Amino acid sequence: MSASKPTxxxxxxxxxxxxQGPLHPYELFQQLQQPDGLGSVWRLKQSHLYALLDRLEARRYLTHRLELQGHRPPRKVLSLTPAGEAAFAEWVVTPVSHGRDIRLEFLTKLYFARREGPVVAAQLLERQIGCCQRWLDKHTQRGEALPEQSFERLVQQYRVGQIRATLAWLEECQETLAVFGV
Known part of the structure; x- marks a missing residue:
């Protein structure tokens, strides 16, 4: 398998x-089920998780060692490689490029950015606000150029409303993080 970036x-x-350190796959699966973490954003079946971990290991983002467990079969313990570290560091501060990606991808990035510290979280939020502002400008201009009675203009107005709501929420996030220093 190639060492290209995951899609x-x-x-x-x-x-x-x-x-935060090495984990075995089942331990990782249990973490993903926690409702105050990523479990509130997305669900992942155990078999799918294991397939994703195999893919990350094939791309050399993860490495493993076997841990002996007495009479039971050894268990696989996975660790982050320098390549995995670099890929994650780039990903976590890169804004999403489509509004539809806010709900899953951006929320996931925000979860990790907060864990990385207030500087990383602030950087991600600032970049995403800039990206959303560009979307807003583009869709506002498109809508204004269309005939008032057209369906396409209604679609652009809907998109503008969504982007404005997203921007307001992102600004609330900034305020919350500033107040609590998270």
Whole structure:
């Protein structure tokens, strides 16, 4: 398998769970079930998780060692590699490029950015606000250029409303993080 970048957000997000140290796959699966963490953003079946971990290991973002357990079969313990560390560090501060990615990908990035510290979280939020502002400008201009009675203009107005709501929420996030220093 090639060493190209993963195409799914979840691949890179999983790397963030290894930032605090090695984990075995079932331990990772249990962490993902916690409702006050990523469990409130997305669900992942255990078999899918194991396939993703195999893919990350094939891309050399993770490495493993076998841990002996007495009479039971040895268990695999995974660790982040320098390549995995670099891929995660780039991913966590890169804004999402589509509004539809806010709910899963951005929330996942925000979860990890907060764990990385207030500077990383602030950087991600600032970049995402800039990206959303560009989307807002683009869709506002498109809508204004269309005939008032057109369906396409209604679609642009809907998108503008969504982007404005997202921007307001991102600004609330900034305020919350500033107040609590998270």
């Amino acid at each position: 799914f957000t979840i691949d890179l997000a999983l790397l963030g769970l290894f930032r």
